Amino acid sequence: MFQLLGIPPQALFGQLLLGLINGSFYALLSLGLAVIFGMLNVINFAHGALYMVGAFVAWLLLTSVGVGYWGALVLAPLTVGLLGIVLEKTMLSRLYKLDHLYGLLLTFGLALILEGAFRHQYGVSGQPYPIPDALKGGQNLGFMFLPNYRAWVVIASLTICFGTWFAIERTKLGAYLRAATENPTLVQAFGINVPVMVSLTYGFGVALAGLAGVLAAPIYQVSPLMGSNLIIVVFAVVVIGGMGSILGAIVTGLGLGLLEGLTKIFYPEASNIVVFVIMAIVLLIKPAGLFGRER
Amino acid sequence: MPDGAMTKTAQVGTAMLEIADLHGFYGESHVLHGVSLEVRQGEVVTLLGRNGAGKTSTMRAIMGIMGKRTGSIRFQGTELIGMAQHKIPRLGIGYVPEERGIFSSLSVDENLTLPPVVKEGGMTVPQIHDLFPNLKGRGSTQGTRLSGGEQQMLAIARILRTGATLILLDEPTEGLAPVIIEQIGVAVRALKQRGFTIVLVEQNFRFAATIADRHYVMEEGHVVDMIPNDQLEANMDKLHTYLGV
Numbered sequence: 249m250f251q252l253l254g255i256p257p258q259a260l261f262g263q264l265l266l267g268l269i270n271g272s273f274y275a276l277l278s279l280g281l282a283v284i285f286g287m288l289n290v291i292n293f294a295h296g297a298l299y300m301v302g303a304f305v306a307w308l309l310l311t312s313v314g315v316g317y318w319g320a321l322v323l324a325p326l327t328v329g330l331l332g333i334v335l336e337k338t339m340l341s342r343l344y345k346l347d348h349l350y351g352l353l354l355t356f357g358l359a360l361i362l363e364g365a366f367r368h369q370y371g372v373s374g375q376p377y378p379i380p381d382a383l384k385g386g387q388n389l390g391f392m393f394l395p396n397y398r399a400w401v402v403i404a405s406l407t408i409c410f411g412t413w414f415a416i417e418r419t420k421l422g423a424y425l426r427a428a429t430e431n432p433t434l435v436q437a438f439g440i441n442v443p444v445m446v447s448l449t450y451g452f453g454v455a456l457a458g459l460a461g462v463l464a465a466p467i468y469q470v471s472p473l474m475g476s477n478l479i480i481v482v483f484a485v486v487v488i489g490g491m492g493s494i495l496g497a498i499v500t501g502l503g504l505g506l507l508e509g510l511t512k513i514f515y516p517e518a519s520n521i522v523v524f525v526i527m528a529i530v531l532l533i534k535p536a537g538l539f540g541r542e543r
Numbered sequence: 544m545p546d547g548a549m550t551k552t553a554q555v556g557t558a559m560l561e562i563a564d565l566h567g568f569y570g571e572s573h574v575l576h577g578v579s580l581e582v583r584q585g586e587v588v589t590l591l592g593r594n595g596a597g598k599t600s601t602m603r604a605i606m607g608i609m610g611k612r613t614g615s616i617r618f619q620g621t622e623l624i625g626m627a628q629h630k631i632p633r634l635g636i637g638y639v640p641e642e643r644g645i646f647s648s649l650s651v652d653e654n655l656t657l658p659p660v661v662k663e664g665g666m667t668v669p670q671i672h673d674l675f676p677n678l679k680g681r682g683s684t685q686g687t688r689l690s691g692g693e694q695q696m697l698a699i700a701r702i703l704r705t706g707a708t709l710i711l712l713d714e715p716t717e718g719l720a721p722v723i724i725e726q727i728g729v730a731v732r733a734l735k736q737r738g739f740t741i742v743l744v745e746q747n748f749r750f751a752a753t754i755a756d757r758h759y760v761m762e763e764g765h766v767v768d769m770i771p772n773d774q775l776e777a778n779m780d781k782l783h784t785y786l787g788v
Contacts (some may be wrong), residue, residue, distance in 0.1 A: 420656075423649055423653045423656075423657055424657070426646065426648040426649060427646045427648070427649055427657055429648070430646050430647065430648055431644055431646065433608055434638075434640060434644040435657075436608075436628050436629050437606045437607075437608060437628075437631075437632055437638045437640075438632055438638075438657065438658035438659065438705075439629050439630070439631075439632035439633045439658065439659055439661055439705075440629055440659065441627075441629045442629065
């Protein structure tokens with residue numbers, strides 16, 4: 249059996265796959281955060297909690313209504329998106345005239361409430377969520393074993409990420425979004441209902457988090473704290489990629505996931521902090537982030 | 544000849560925009576103190592006055608981009624005060640702001656086609672390119688990479704597509720070279736011939752005199768005088784006093 253830098257290939261590719269999976273979730277979540285930050289100028293601390301809600305909606309659909317994975321893949325993001333629109337309309341929208349800090353505090357509070365409520369109801373232990381039948385098993389690639397579900401997660405999240413990027417950067421609707429991000433007053437003065445756009449953007453951003461939650465359910469189990477474990481890294485990803493940059497969020501998310509995987513092989517002790525070390529370096533050299541524009 | 548103030552000449556058509564006793568506020572500060580003016584269909588009317596006289600604020604008040612407004616702003620008989628902000632442009636009012644507002648994250652074409660068409664009868668993109676040949680072939684350029692004059696042309700051009708019949712132009716010549724100002728002037732005259740009604744804020748009244756029918760002079764948040772363009776020469780001394788030039 250050949251070896252690469254003294255590492256058996258199974259271990260190397262296994263960690264890279266794990267890194268790619270984590271990176272897919274970082275990308276999906278930081279993409280939603282980037283879209284929300286660009287349009288609302290709100291740092292959405294509730295993002296991790298809404299990701300968790302997405303996973304729980306999938307689990308509840310399965311255990312109490314009998315709706316399976318594929319149904320949940322549509323219904324859970326819709327539910328989370330609607331919840332987001334309600335939160336935006338009733339609470340967040342009142343804070344736009346104040347300092348950005350208030351939006352952050354509100355969403356942080358919402359995250360605590362959501363997590364606390366689910367913890368109270370379901371406890372902290374994870375609820376198992378089965379892999380759908382169609383995606384059970386895996387492929388032997390010769391150098392490694394690739395579980396089908398994990399391949400699906402990577403493909404699905406890449407498709408959604410680049411679909412979102414395309415919609416924002418290359419379509420008419422995306423042009424409205426970009427323009428309203430830059431100068432909402434003027435876009436309103438052209439006859440576009442910007443407050444509705446803002447609500448829908450928030451709904452879409454958190455729906456992405458809900459979708460990530462459903463994708464994550466069979467891998468990480470469904471637990472009230474699953475979001476808060478992930479969200480800190482995701483915020484680091486957003487900072488490294490550049491606040492509000494769509495492409496930055498996607499590329500940085502995947503890249504950092506892979507980098508984390510590699511660190512686990514070559515220097516496991518550093519794998520939990522490598523993202524933050526990179527964040528510190530990027531902030532020193534390019535404070536606006538790798539893909540960010542100076543404001 | 545009477546002295547010109549408040550005599551109505553150039554009665555091109557019926558009243559399109561009527562502003563009566565308009566007061567406007569940004570937060571606590573009271574910036575418009577009872578503006579009254581009238582713009583008739585097909586007219587080009589300028590608002591002249593020093594910096595801070597309330598010209599731009601009057602335009603922003605018409606578009607609803609102002610904290611609080613009292614009084615009356617009627618467009619073709621419809622009251623604009625109290626109307627949702629995004630519905631005002633949909634009546635057929637196009638706004639070209641002072642800072643031009645070209646979006647840097649949009650290409651020239653995306654900038655051009657961004658404002659939704661609100662009425663039939665807007666200009667087509669080829670017609671717009673005839674009017675502003677500089678914009679031709681620049682479609683995929685980033686909007687803010689155009690020169691200042693081209694950005695101004697783009698800011699005007701994107702409104703012409705929408706079918707708006709009243710155009711609010713805020714200082715279209717500001718900071719531009721004389722040769723570009725001339726080009727803008729040609730375009731504005733062409734628009735007038737096409738029947739657009741135009742309200743123009745200008746510091747440069749020499750430019751204004753080449754295109755306008757009437758001039759409203761503003762001071763301290765209200766209109767202090769109205770001078771028809773054909774009596775501009777006779778009123779030059781007075782105007783110099785108003786504008787402090």
